[in-house]
Amino acid sequence: MNTATMDNPSTHATTGTPRVRFEDVVVEFPTAQGPMRVLDGLSLDIHQGEFVSIIGPSGCGKTTLMNMLAGFVQPTQGRVLLDGKPVTEPGPDRGVIFQEYGVFPWLTVRQNIAFGLRLSANKTPKSGHAGIVDRYMRLMGLADFADHHPKHLSGGMRQRLALARAYAVRPEFLLMDEPFGALDAQTRSAMQDLLLDVLQAEGKTVMLITHSVDEAIYLSSRIVVVTARPARIRTVIDVPFGYPRGESVHEDPRFAALRAQIRELVMQEYAAQSRQQVRLSD
Ligand SMILES: Nc1ncnc2c1ncn2[C@@H]1O[C@H](COP(=O)(O)OP(=O)(O)OP(=O)(O)O)[C@@H](O)[C@H]1O
Incomplete structure (x- = not known):
């Protein structure tokens, strides 16, 4: 705290x-x-x-x-x-977060968070990706929904996913x-x-x-x-x-x-x- x-x-x-x-x-x-x-x-x-x-x-x-x-x-x-x-x-x-959920509906929670990390412009070594994704899923209370698609999440959870995606890229x-x-x-x-x-x-x-x-x-x-x-x-x-x-x-x-x-x-x-x-x- x-x-x-x-x-x-x-x-x-x-x-x-x-x-x-x-x-x-x-x-x-x-x-x-x-x-x-x-x-x-x-x-x-x-x-x-x-x-x-x-x-x-x-x-x-x-x-x-x-x-x-x-x-x-x-x-x-x-x-x-x-x-x-x-x-x-x-x-x-520059990580941008809008009020409407900036998540990809066709990717799972885990894949959404991993998405930015995979872009070549991101400098995080590949070996660290899984750990970063797990960390932000935990922080945002999404760990139990790792393999769910956004349509199965509440509005609040989708917004937490958007935040996780933006933070994960650092x-x-x-x-x-x-x-x-x-x-x-x-x-x-x-x-x-x-x-x-x-x-x-x-x-x-x-x-x-x-x-x-x-x-x-x-x-x-x-x-x-x-x-x-x-x-x-x-x-x-x-x-x-x-x-x-x-x-x-x-x-x-x-x-x-x-x-x-x-x-x-x-x-x-x-x-x-x-x-x-x-x-x-x-
Ligand atoms: N690409 C655009 N083309 C034409 N008008 C636009 C464009 N983008 C924004 N506007 C208009 O410019 C004005 C300012 O919009 P903007 O979204 O920047 O305001 P805002 O202060 O963020 O509003 P809110 O607090 O309601 O989100 C609005 O009248 C909007 O309709």
């Missing part, structure tokens, strides 16, 4: 050379009414070992931001740099888009703690999109609140808790204060987005 070290400030260096740089990024998508601007001059640096959560109204452009770092979307203007080089395509250094970056959103409260909390354990053991850099303010505070070293569409950065908040971190941070008075501050900002942006939608439907 994690233990909270609330007296230690976050130890994540936010100076020096960033691993990821969003540089004055603009994204526009074509629509029947002309180009729709989704991101509007957004700049953000992410450093090695940081856990950055993105919070903002539905449809404001958060997934688009992550998709650029994943290599799925190119900016209309500006640049997205990974270790100083423009991101042009997906790569095994990417340097985890890009997570509402990864726990479809899980029941208890499983969600267990998956959050497991993620903290994986990060503690493997030292990854994480970008998480979440609608849960509590989840963002519990997991992140920094929280980026973005505006209604087109998304810009509204505020960046440093979370004052160090790692390893555990359930007791929820009791810290600073947790409640942060929650109130972030909720207020997010509510304001939701209200702005709703006003826009009303104007669009006029």
